[in-house]
Amino acid sequence: MRNLLKNSFSLITAGIFLLAGCEDDPSNPVKPNEQEKITTIVVKLNKIGATPGDTLTFMWNDPDGEGGNTPTRIDTIVLETGASYNGMIQVRDESKTPAVDLTEEIKEEKNSHQFFYTFLNVTNIGITREDFDTNTPPLPIGLEFKITTAGSATAATNAALNIALSHYDGIAKSASRSPETDIDITFPVKLMP
Amino acid sequence: MECAFVYSLCRRIAILLVGTDASYLKTAFYMKTFLFMAAALLLFAAQPLLCITEPAGLSGVVLDSASGTPLAGASVMIQETQKGRITKGDGTFIFEDVVSGTYTVLIRYVGYRDFKTQVIVDHERFLSVRLVSAMIQTGEVVVEKERAQTGLSTQQTIILTPAEVDEHRGQTFSELLKDVPGVTLLQTGPSISKPVIRGMHSQRILILNNDTRLEGQQWGQEHAPEIDPFAVSSVEVLKGAASVQYGADAIGGVIRTEHRAINLGGFEGEFSANLFSNNMQGSASLLAESGFLENFSWRLQGSMRKAGDAQTSNYMLANTAFEELNGLAMLGFKNAEREISATVSHFGTRLGVFSGSHIKNLSDLERAFQSERPLVEREFSYQIGLPKQDIGHTTASLRLNERFKNSSVLTLNAAWQQNRRQEFDAHRPYSDSLAAQLEDRPAYDLSLTTYTLDGTYEHVPFKNISGKAGVSLLRQGNVSQGRSLFVPNYRVYSGGAFVLEQWTQDNFIINAGARYDWRGLTSYRVIDNAIVARDHIFQSFSGALGALYSWAEGWLAGVNLGTGWRPPSINELYANGVHHGTASFEIGDTELRSERSVNLDVTLRFTGERLRLDISTYIMSMPNYIVLFPEAEPTLTIRGAFPTFRYRQTEALIRGFEAQADYQLNHLLRLSASTTLLRATDITANEPLIYMPADRVRLASHFHWTENDATTDLFSEIALTGVHRQERVPQGVDYVEPPPGYFLVDVSSGAEFDFLAQRFKITVGLTNLFNIRYRDYLSRYRYFADDAGRNIVMRMTVPF
Numbered sequence: 001m002r003n004l005l006k007n008s009f010s011l012i013t014a015g016i017f018l019l020a021g022c023e024d025d026p027s028n029p030v031k032p033n034e035q036e037k038i039t040t041i042v043v044k045l046n047k048i049g050a051t052p053g054d055t056l057t058f059m060w061n062d063p064d065g066e067g068g069n070t071p072t073r074i075d076t077i078v079l080e081t082g083a084s085y086n087g088m089i090q091v092r093d094e095s096k097t098p099a100v101d102l103t104e105e106i107k108e109e110k111n112s113h114q115f116f117y118t119f120l121n122v123t124n125i126g127i128t129r130e131d132f133d134t135n136t137p138p139l140p141i142g143l144e145f146k147i148t149t150a151g152s153a154t155a156a157t158n159a160a161l162n163i164a165l166s167h168y169d170g171i172a173k174s175a176s177r178s179p180e181t182d183i184d185i186t187f188p189v190k191l192m193p
Numbered sequence: 194m195e196c197a198f199v200y201s202l203c204r205r206i207a208i209l210l211v212g213t214d215a216s217y218l219k220t221a222f223y224m225k226t227f228l229f230m231a232a233a234l235l236l237f238a239a240q241p242l243l244c245i246t247e248p249a250g251l252s253g254v255v256l257d258s259a260s261g262t263p264l265a266g267a268s269v270m271i272q273e274t275q276k277g278r279i280t281k282g283d284g285t286f287i288f289e290d291v292v293s294g295t296y297t298v299l300i301r302y303v304g305y306r307d308f309k310t311q312v313i314v315d316h317e318r319f320l321s322v323r324l325v326s327a328m329i330q331t332g333e334v335v336v337e338k339e340r341a342q343t344g345l346s347t348q349q350t351i352i353l354t355p356a357e358v359d360e361h362r363g364q365t366f367s368e369l370l371k372d373v374p375g376v377t378l379l380q381t382g383p384s385i386s387k388p389v390i391r392g393m394h395s396q397r398i399l400i401l402n403n404d405t406r407l408e409g410q411q412w413g414q415e416h417a418p419e420i421d422p423f424a425v426s427s428v429e430v431l432k433g434a435a436s437v438q439y440g441a442d443a444i445g446g447v448i449r450t451e452h453r454a455i456n457l458g459g460f461e462g463e464f465s466a467n468l469f470s471n472n473m474q475g476s477a478s479l480l481a482e483s484g485f486l487e488n489f490s491w492r493l494q495g496s497m498r499k500a501g502d503a504q505t506s507n508y509m510l511a512n513t514a515f516e517e518l519n520g521l522a523m524l525g526f527k528n529a530e531r532e533i534s535a536t537v538s539h540f541g542t543r544l545g546v547f548s549g550s551h552i553k554n555l556s557d558l559e560r561a562f563q564s565e566r567p568l569v570e571r572e573f574s575y576q577i578g579l580p581k582q583d584i585g586h587t588t589a590s591l592r593l594n595e596r597f598k599n600s601s602v603l604t605l606n607a608a609w610q611q612n613r614r615q616e617f618d619a620h621r622p623y624s625d626s627l628a629a630q631l632e633d634r635p636a637y638d639l640s641l642t643t644y645t646l647d648g649t650y651e652h653v654p655f656k657n658i659s660g661k662a663g664v665s666l667l668r669q670g671n672v673s674q675g676r677s678l679f680v681p682n683y684r685v686y687s688g689g690a691f692v693l694e695q696w697t698q699d700n701f702i703i704n705a706g707a708r709y710d711w712r713g714l715t716s717y718r719v720i721d722n723a724i725v726a727r728d729h730i731f732q733s734f735s736g737a738l739g740a741l742y743s744w745a746e747g748w749l750a751g752v753n754l755g756t757g758w759r760p761p762s763i764n765e766l767y768a769n770g771v772h773h774g775t776a777s778f779e780i781g782d783t784e785l786r787s788e789r790s791v792n793l794d795v796t797l798r799f800t801g802e803r804l805r806l807d808i809s810t811y812i813m814s815m816p817n818y819i820v821l822f823p824e825a826e827p828t829l830t831i832r833g834a835f836p837t838f839r840y841r842q843t844e845a846l847i848r849g850f851e852a853q854a855d856y857q858l859n860h861l862l863r864l865s866a867s868t869t870l871l872r873a874t875d876i877t878a879n880e881p882l883i884y885m886p887a888d889r890v891r892l893a894s895h896f897h898w899t900e901n902d903a904t905t906d907l908f909s910e911i912a913l914t915g916v917h918r919q920e921r922v923p924q925g926v927d928y929v930e931p932p933p934g935y936f937l938v939d940v941s942s943g944a945e946f947d948f949l950a951q952r953f954k955i956t957v958g959l960t961n962l963f964n965i966r967y968r969d970y971l972s973r974y975r976y977f978a979d980d981a982g983r984n985i986v987m988r989m990t991v992p993f
Contacts, residue, residue, distance in 0.1 A: 023611070024640055024642075024670070024672040025672070026671055026672050026683055026684050026717055027684065027724075028682075028717075029673070029682040029717045030674065030719075031722070032675065032676055032677055032678050038831045039831065041831075062830065065830075065831070066770065066830045066832075070828070070829060074829075179557070179569055181557060181832055182831075182832065183831055183832065184556065184831075184832055184833030184834075185831065185833075
């Protein structure tokens with residue numbers, strides 16, 4: 001009996017170290033696959049009344065995503081005073097090859113997304129969102145918008161346009177921003193008379 | 194323990210007489226023992242007749258109560274004859290030719306409490322005395338149980354005995370320590386608490402759980418120690434650098450937990466339950482243990498915990514529910530020479546992280562600061578939603594303690610542990626369909642596997658010199674599998690060896706120690722689709738010199754000068770990403786060097802009949818202190834601008850003062866007062882160091898309603914804790930000003946009694962009695978929400 005117990009004891013202790021053999025190998029790291037990266041925002045503006053085909057394009061680009069290098073391109077949005085523009089926004093993932101256009105997906109999930117546009121340090125300028133979702137009552141989406149600048153509009157040197165995308169995940173979409181922000185970027189703004 | 198020793202001695206005699214056959218052994222053993230005892234009784238009864246003309250003598254041995262190590266150089270005096278002896282190297286003393294009679298023997302040894310006893314000498318009398326170290330402060334005068342070797346330390350050491358642990362057990366392991374002077378808590382809500390010793394925490398404190406280094410992702414400020422509060426029997430806190438004995442990571446201090454001692458007796462068990470009203474938490478633990486086949490013992494223990502959302506004085510903290518399931522199994526062998534134990538344990542917890550704290554970017558953060566209430570609120574719930582942490586920690590360890598015939602001691606501890614930490618982010622993918630696909634993949638998924646081997650040998654005391662030497666080895670691997678990468682994969686090998694010697698003379702003790710450590714870290718990262726490995730080597734010598742002096746009865750002064758070191762941890766080297774809990778972008782520095790510290794500790798202690806005083810002051814100089822420093826420009830990401838912090842090294846100086854006084858007014862009432870002060874400075878920036886605990890004071894009265902030797906025990910305690918506003922902060926670095934200071938009142942009452950032949954120990958208490966609204970500077974949630982409100986706590990322990 002004592003022998004059996006003595007043997008079991010050694011067996012148990014050996015077993016502890018055997019089972020302890022399970023360990024993943026750190027020398028083979030797996031690159032994390034951020035499937036849901038947004039790296040690029042493109043704002044396209046068409047001046048109302050101007051020659052068709054004159055589309056102004058402004059880009060905000062951070063191709064390697066969060067961390068790593070800083071954003072490689074942040075264009076300055078140049079607007080004329082006393083003018084109106086039809087605008088649209090494109091959301092892309094350019095870290096993948098080929099680049100992935102995510103705008104359609106956001107459009108499909110319009111009831112849980114909303115863009116907010118805010119001009120900072122600019123006077124006499126307005127922006128309205130033109131598209132709506134299928135909520136009751138309908139709330140704006142913001143993939144399409146309209147900018148109107150008065151003749152007297154002025155911009156300070158730090159004038160900017162902040163664009164934010166709120167994601168209403170598991171909560172009801174409302175007119176205000178959600179705690180879940182997918183995009184929050186700022187374009188510098190310049191006005192031309 | 195003597196019982197086991199005598200027991201085994203009897204067994205050995207029986208085996209000698211009878212043979213080793215088990216079953217025959219049993220009956221024969223009892224028979225022989227009975228005869229043996231009857232004979233002894235007869236002889237004993239006949240002693241007086243035999244003794245009248247025989248010369249009597251008194252001899253004995255003096256041992257350290259904790260470890261059983263003989264104490265050489267202790268003074269033994271028979272007060273009536275004023276004759277004295279000094280114990281030899283093996284702790285023994287002899288008085289020859291003592292006339293029969295009753296005597297008062299007084300034994301004194303520097304660093305230990307004086308021992309006085311009455312002895313009847315009417316024949317050759319042998320006295321075995323165990324002295325209790327005076328450097329160890331306990332709530333009770335007598336240390337109840339035998340503990341593993343702590344070594345006589347010239348540094349501040351505080352012990353929480355099993356009774357104190359039962360009375361103060363909280364929701365998490367670290368809460369046990371919150372009233373110890375010099376210790377504060379770094380909390381991320383009530384479910385995540387980390388101990389802070391003299392301003393140092395996380396990877397600057399070593400936690401030894403049952404003699405095994407606890408290796409989890411302790412560099413994380415929201416990563417709490419993975420220890421089940423119910424599995425802990427006693428706790429020892431060593432303040433200040435203990436690098437010589439414990440190696441790297443002990444630069445700020447050491448916290449040692451101990452499990453119950455091996456029980457060779459019959460079946461025993463304990464049921465415990467704790468209830469907390471603030472988050473409607475229930476927790477329970479069941480322990481069963483027994484001895485078998487004379488020298489073997491087994492133990493099984495399991496515990497569980499379930500808590501809902503916590504409440505501040507004004508509102509609910511959404512998503513702060515948590516749950517825990519832990520288990521432990523132990524098999525042990527113990528005889529006069531050795532003690533072997535094999536333990537397997539698992540700690541598993543899932544906890545919600547306050548929804549209002551995972552802020553996306555700077556503008557959201559500023560909205561949170563302005564708001565009176567948290568941005569996210571919900572009804573009370575036990576549901577754990579996102580963001581959340583899921584942690585599993587498994588340990589298997591084997592410990593051997595061998596006492597050789599020459600009374601030298603060898604201790605070996607081998608362990609394997611695996612820590613799996615998954616953190617699920619509140620940030621869902623922009624697209625709901627994608628979110629559904631990636632539903633269960635955590636943002637961070639870290640798997641850390643560690644093998645450790647520690648050995649210590651205490652050599653035979655040589656004249657007045659006793660001491661020990663030890664070796665530690667470690668191998669560790671970290672694998673990251675989540676959606677994002679905050680720290681990379683790595684492999685660590687480390688080794689260390691030390692020697693610690695102690696010299697005793699009259700009222701003086703001097704100890705000195707030296708250690709060498711080596712650590713090799715290899716990180717593995719994927720850069721441009723190729724695996725890049727990078728090696729880092731860190732090494733260090735540490736040393737310590739200390740002295741203890743006792744110039745009068747009850748007085749003790751100690752001085753300790755020592756160095757400590759700590760290699761940079763993986764996040765300090767390689768962090769590169771958003772730390773959601775603080776809405777900041779953290780960047781590591783692969784060129785960081787090891788931290789080193791030089792510390793001077795001075796302690797003064799007085800133990801009188803009514804008054805106990807414990808004062809310590811210290812200064813720590815750290816020329817390579819690693820700190821997160823803010824950058825001028827925020828990091829721009831698609832999700833917004835994040836304040837950016839970079840790890841860098843600076844010269845730091847930390848000074849502090851701790852004092853505790855206990856006064857036993859009468860048998861009914863004991864008053865206590867304690868204070869902890871700390872001054873930490875970044876010398877290079879000429880500013881205070883950030884995130885250091887504020888000064889605090891604690892006053893308590895403890896009423897002991899029953900007589901000391903009654904079988905029932907009833908006590909009450911009221912305590913007032915005052916925490917000053919932390920005014921020493923660097924300018925322009927933190928998002929908001931430190932919160933105001935606050936006072937908290939805690940009351941508790943407990944009783945120990947027998948009911949229907951069953952022992953019960955019950956305590957009922959209220960913390961934050963007046964439901965004060967406050968925020969502690971070391972609370973990670975202080976940007977977003979208040980700290981917890983009133984909490985009614987009920988603790989019950991039923992031993993059986």
